[in-house]
Amino acid sequence: MTDLPGRRPPPTPDKAPTFRERIENLRHLGRLVAQIWRTSRPLTAASIGLRLIASLQPIAMLYVGKLIIDEVVRLTTITAPGPGFADWWNSGTLNLIVVLLAIELALVVASDLLARATGLVDSVLSELHSNTVSVELMAHAARLDLMHFESAEYQDRLERARRQAAGRNALLSQMFGQAQDIITVATLAAGLFVYAPWLILLLPLSFVPAIWGETRFNTLAYFMSRWRTPERRELEYIRYIGASAETAKELKLFGLGDFLITRFRQLAHTIYLENRKLSTQRAIWGALFSSISTLTYYGAYGFIVWRTVTGDFTIGDLAFLSGSFLRLNGLFQKILLGFTQIAGQSMYLDDLFSFFEIEPTILSPANPKPFPQPISQGITFEDVGFRYPDTEGWAIRHLSFTLHAGETLALVGENGAGKTTIVKLLTRLYDPDEGRITIDGVDLRELSVADIHAHIGVIFQDFIRYSLTARENIGVGRIEDQNDMARIENAAELSLANAVIEKLPEGYDQQLGRLFKKGRDLSGGEWQKVAIARAYMRDADLIILDEPTAALDAKAEAEVFSRFKSLAAGKTAVIISHRFSTVRMADRILVLENGTILESGSHAELLALRGRYAELFELQAAGYR
Ligand SMILES: Nc1ncnc2c1ncn2[C@@H]1O[C@H](COP(=O)(O)OP(=O)(O)OP(=O)(O)O)[C@@H](O)[C@H]1O
Numbered sequence: 001m002t003d004l005p006g007r008r009p010p011p012t013p014d015k016a017p018t019f020r021e022r023i024e025n026l027r028h029l030g031r032l033v034a035q036i037w038r039t040s041r042p043l044t045a046a047s048i049g050l051r052l053i054a055s056l057q058p059i060a061m062l063y064v065g066k067l068i069i070d071e072v073v074r075l076t077t078i079t080a081p082g083p084g085f086a087d088w089w090n091s092g093t094l095n096l097i098v099v100l101l102a103i104e105l106a107l108v109v110a111s112d113l114l115a116r117a118t119g120l121v122d123s124v125l126s127e128l129h130s131n132t133v134s135v136e137l138m139a140h141a142a143r144l145d146l147m148h149f150e151s152a153e154y155q156d157r158l159e160r161a162r163r164q165a166a167g168r169n170a171l172l173s174q175m176f177g178q179a180q181d182i183i184t185v186a187t188l189a190a191g192l193f194v195y196a197p198w199l200i201l202l203l204p205l206s207f208v209p210a211i212w213g214e215t216r217f218n219t220l221a222y223f224m225s226r227w228r229t230p231e232r233r234e235l236e237y238i239r240y241i242g243a244s245a246e247t248a249k250e251l252k253l254f255g256l257g258d259f260l261i262t263r264f265r266q267l268a269h270t271i272y273l274e275n276r277k278l279s280t281q282r283a284i285w286g287a288l289f290s291s292i293s294t295l296t297y298y299g300a301y302g303f304i305v306w307r308t309v310t311g312d313f314t315i316g317d318l319a320f321l322s323g324s325f326l327r328l329n330g331l332f333q334k335i336l337l338g339f340t341q342i343a344g345q346s347m348y349l350d351d352l353f354s355f356f357e358i359e360p361t362i363l364s365p366a367n368p369k370p371f372p373q374p375i376s377q378g379i380t381f382e383d384v385g386f387r388y389p390d391t392e393g394w395a396i397r398h399l400s401f402t403l404h405a406g407e408t409l410a411l412v413g414e415n416g417a418g419k420t421t422i423v424k425l426l427t428r429l430y431d432p433d434e435g436r437i438t439i440d441g442v443d444l445r446e447l448s449v450a451d452i453h454a455h456i457g458v459i460f461q462d463f464i465r466y467s468l469t470a471r472e473n474i475g476v477g478r479i480e481d482q483n484d485m486a487r488i489e490n491a492a493e494l495s496l497a498n499a500v501i502e503k504l505p506e507g508y509d510q511q512l513g514r515l516f517k518k519g520r521d522l523s524g525g526e527w528q529k530v531a532i533a534r535a536y537m538r539d540a541d542l543i544i545l546d547e548p549t550a551a552l553d554a555k556a557e558a559e560v561f562s563r564f565k566s567l568a569a570g571k572t573a574v575i576i577s578h579r580f581s582t583v584r585m586a587d588r589i590l591v592l593e594n595g596t597i598l599e600s601g602s603h604a605e606l607l608a609l610r611g612r613y614a615e616l617f618e619l620q621a622a623g624y625r
Contacts, residue, residue, distance in 0.1 A: 070316030161355035218344030385434030477534030
C-alpha cells in the first residue's frame with residue numbers, strides 16, 4: 001500500500017504510552033467534567049443525583065428477595081389457618097409477605113423510571129455538550145494562525161480534535177455510570193462481607209485477566225486510529241472530490257472516476273484489514289477471559305450451595321449470596337473495564353484538549369499603537385525575508401520597497417514569484433522571519449491584528465464562494481454592517497456586482513451556490529464581482545486585489561478597473577495580475593522574481609528599460625496581434 005502515487009509515506013508508529021503517561025492522560029477527565037458542568041449545571045447535577053439513588057437499588061432488591069424467600073419458606077412450615085385464601089388473608093399471616101412483595105414491586109418500578117430519566121438527562125446533556133465542544137473548537141480554530149491551517153500536521157490535529165468533538169459523548173454516561181457502579185459495589189460487598197468474607201477474595205481471580213486484555217486492546221485501537229489520521233483524511237478527501245459539484249466537471253472529462261475508486265478502495269482496504277485483525281484478536285481473548293470468570297462464579301456458587309445444604313445458610317441467604325456474588329463479579333468487571341475504557345478514551349481526549357493548547361503566534365501587543373488614519377506616508381518593506389514553515393527555500397528574501405500613500409502598485413511576476421506571500425505578510429497573516437514591515441513608520445507587529453484586518457480590504461484569488469444569499473455574500477465583507485442594505489448596494493455597484501444580482505429571480509435574497517436546493521450558481525466572473533464587492537464594504541485605506549479579474553472578460557475587467565482607479569484615488573492599492581492591460585494602469589509596477597525585486601517603475605519606464613517587464617509585455621501583446 002505504499003506504492004500509491006503521491007501518497008505520503010506510511011506514518012511511523014508512535015511508541016506505546018507508558019503507565020505514567022496513561023495516568024497523566026486521566027487529568028483530561030477533570031477538564032471534561034468541567035466542560036460538561038459548564039454546558040449545563042442543572043442537567044449535570046440531575047444526572048449525578050439520579051445515579052446516586054439508582055446505585056442503592058441492587059442491594060435493596062437482593063435483600064428484599066432474600067426476605068421474601070425466607071418468609072415463604074417459613075410459611076410452608078406453619079399450620080394453615082384454614083383451607084381458603086380468605087382464611088390466610090384474614091388471619092394476618094400473609095401481612096409480611098404482602099408488604100415485602102409491594103416493596104419489591106415499588107423498587108422495580110422506581111428502578112425503571114430512574115433508568116429512563118437518567119437516559120433522558122444524559123442524551124440531552126450529551127447533545128448540548130457536543131455543541132459546546134464544537135463551539136469551543138471553532139472559537140479556538142478562529143484564533144489560530146493561517147500557518148496552522150496551511151500545515152498538514154496541524155490539519156491532522158484539527159481533524160483528530162474535530163472527531164473527538166462528536167465522538168466522546170458516551171464517555172460522559174460512562175463516567176457517571178462508573179461512579180454509580182462503585183457505590184453499588186460498596187453496598188453489595190458490605191453485604192457479602194457480613195456473611196462470607198472470603199468470597200470476596202475469589203472475585204479478583206475472575207476479572208483480572210479480562211482487565212489486562214481490555215487495556216491492551218484499547219491502547220492498540222487508539223494508536224491504530226492515531227497513526228491512520230492522515231490516511232483517513234485522504235479517504236475523506238477522495239470521497240469529497242469523487243462526489244462534489246465543484247469537481248464533477250473535471251472528473252467526468254478526465255474520466256477520473258475509476259482512478260479515484262481504485263485509490264479509495266486500496267486505502268480503505270488496508271485500514272479495514274488492520275481493524276479486522278485487531279477485532280478478531282480482541283474477540284478470541286475476550287472469550288477466553290470470560291470463561292475464566294464464569295468458572296470462578298460456579299466455584300463460589302457450589303460452595304454456597306454446600307453451606308446451605310449443611311444448614312449454615314438459609315435458602316434466602318443462598319439467593320442473596322449467589323445473587324450478590326454474581327452482581328459483584330459482573331460489576332467489578334464492568335468497573336475495571338470501565339476504568340480501562342475511560343483511560344483509553346482519555347487518550348482520545350488528549351487529542352481534543354491538546355488542540356486547545358495550540359496557541360496562535362500572530363498576536364497583538366499588549367498596548368497596540370493606533371492604526372494610522374489615514375495612511376500618510378505609506379507601507380515599507382525593509383529587507384524582508386520569509387520562509388514558509390517546514391520548507392527549505394525562502395519564498396521572499398531581501399525585499400525592500402515602499403508603497404507610498406495614495407499610490408496604486410502592481411505586482412507582477414511568474415507563478416511562485418512571491419506575490420501572494422507579500423500580501424500575506426502585509427496583512428499580517430504571517431510575520432516575516434527577517435526584516436520588518438512598517439505602516440507610517442510603525443512596525444506591523446506593534447499594531448492590533450484586528451485593526452490591521454479592519455483597515456485593509458483584501459480579495460484573494462482563491463476567494464470563497466459562500467453558499468449564502470447574495471446580500472450575505474457581500475455583507476460578510478464587513479460583518480457588523482451585514483444588514484446595511486445601502487452600503488451593500490453601494491459596494492455591489494462599485495464592483496459591478498449589482499448588474500449580476502438584479503438578474504437573479506430573488507435579487508439580493510437569492511441563495512447562491514449549488515449546495516442548497518434553491519441556490520443559483522454564478523459564472524466565475526460573476527462570483528468575482530460579488531467577491532470584489534466585499535472589499536468595497538470596508539472604508540479601507542488600503543485595498544488589495546490579488547488577481548481579482550482573472551475570470552472577468554476584457555470589457556468587464558476594463559470597467560472594474562476604471563472604477564477601481566477612480567475609487568482608489570487617494571487610497572493606497574495593491575493589484576496582483578497577470579494581465580498587462582490591468583497592470584499598466586498602476587502608478588508603479590514591481591517585477592518580482594524568486595522572491596526579490598527585479599525591476600520597478602511605471603509602465604512606460606519599464607518598457608523603456610527593455611528588461612524582463614518589456615519582454616513579458618511583448619510576449620503577451622504578441623498573442624493579441
Ligand atoms: N503555504 C505554503 N507553504 C509552503 N510554501 C508555500 C506556501 N504558499 C506558497 N508557497 C511557496 O512560496 C513561493 C511564493 O508563493 P506565492 O504564492 O507568493 O507566489 P505567487 O507569486 O503569488 O504565485 P501565483 O502567481 O501562482 O499566484 C512559491 O515557491 C510557493 O511554492
